[in-house]
Amino acid sequence: MNYYDEILTKIDNLINEGNYVDAEFLIKTELNVPYIPKDIEIKLKDYLMIVNSNKTQVKNISKEEILKYLLDDEMHQLLAVNELNYVNLRMYIDDLYSYFHSDYSETSFALLVDSLIRQDIDYDIEYKRNGLIYHFNPSKLISIEDSKTFKDVLSMLEKHYLKDPSKYEIGKKLLYEKLLLALPINLDEINADILFNDIVEIIEDAFEYC
Numbered sequence: 001m002n003y004y005d006e007i008l009t010k011i012d013n014l015i016n017e018g019n020y021v022d023a024e025f026l027i028k029t030e031l032n033v034p035y036i037p038k039d040i041e042i043k044l045k046d047y048l049m050i051v052n053s054n055k056t057q058v059k060n061i062s063k064e065e066i067l068k069y070l071l072d073d074e075m076h077q078l079l080a081v082n083e084l085n086y087v088n089l090r091m092y093i094d095d096l097y098s099y100f101h102s103d104y105s106e107t108s109f110a111l112l113v114d115s116l117i118r119q120d121i122d123y124d125i126e127y128k129r130n131g132l133i134y135h136f137n138p139s140k141l142i143s144i145e146d147s148k149t150f151k152d153v154l155s156m157l158e159k160h161y162l163k164d165p166s167k168y169e170i171g172k173k174l175l176y177e178k179l180l181l182a183l184p185i186n187l188d189e190i191n192a193d194i195l196f197n198d199i200v201e202i203i204e205d206a207f208e209y210c
Contacts, residue, residue: 004040011047021061024051025079035170035206063092070099070108077108085115093123100127106181113183117141136184144179147187149195156196167203174199 007030014023027048030036036044061069061083069080077099084092096112109127116125116138126135144150153175161168178195179187 004037008040008043008047011044015047015050018054020051020054021079022075023047025075025082027051029078032173063095066092067095067098070096070104071102074105074108077105078111081108081111081115084112089116089119089121090123093121093125097126100125102128110180110183113138114144114180117143117183138184141184141186142188144176144187147179149187149190149192150175150179152192153196153199156192157199160196160200167207170203170206171199174202 007026011023011026014020014026027044031041031044031048061079066080066083069076071077072080099112113136120139122137122139124135124137126133128134154172157168157171157175161171175195178199179190182190
């Protein structure tokens with residue numbers, strides 16, 4: 001059984017169990033990767049239709065569950081962060097201290113920081129990484145789409161892949177992902193030319209074996 005067989009089987013089992021929250025998370029995670037086989041994409045979208053048709057049965061995660069999930073494994077952290085994306089994070093700031101000092105996943109951390117930036121949270125947040133303590137204030141940072149680096153690299157990709165829109169779309173997703181995972185640094189401190197070349201190299205290497 002290969003990777004995609006395992007993912008599809010897991011999603012199928014979650015749907016059969018009525019666990020639409022976890023199923024939707026796995027489906028959207030796979031659909032958001034830069035490249036997936038067309039047949040797998042079709043199956044994932046079919047599953048997503050099933051999940052959406054049963055959304056009325058999905059219960060919201062409580063605040064207590066969210067805080068518990070934040071200190072769990074990566075999948076639960078991502079589920080919790082996804083829920084936090086739709087609430088007023090000012091009401092959770094004090095509760096997030098334990099998470100920011102825990103063994104959080106890189107992706108869940110970046111997504112939460114992104115949400116804090118988008119909500120313009122004016123608060124000095126302390127977090128721990130590799131045994132060191134750092135601070136950042138979300139209100140002092142800009143969102144990914146508003147950063148000059150994002151705009152500059154996106155323009156370069158558009159010109160470079162003018163005749164290959166599929167590669168451009170992949171590049172756009174890779175650009176967003178790389179800048180997301182760079183948070184909470186100032187994104188405009190990232191060298192646009194170097195980032196552009198890195199993304200193009202990844203795309204060309206991937207298509208070389210297709």
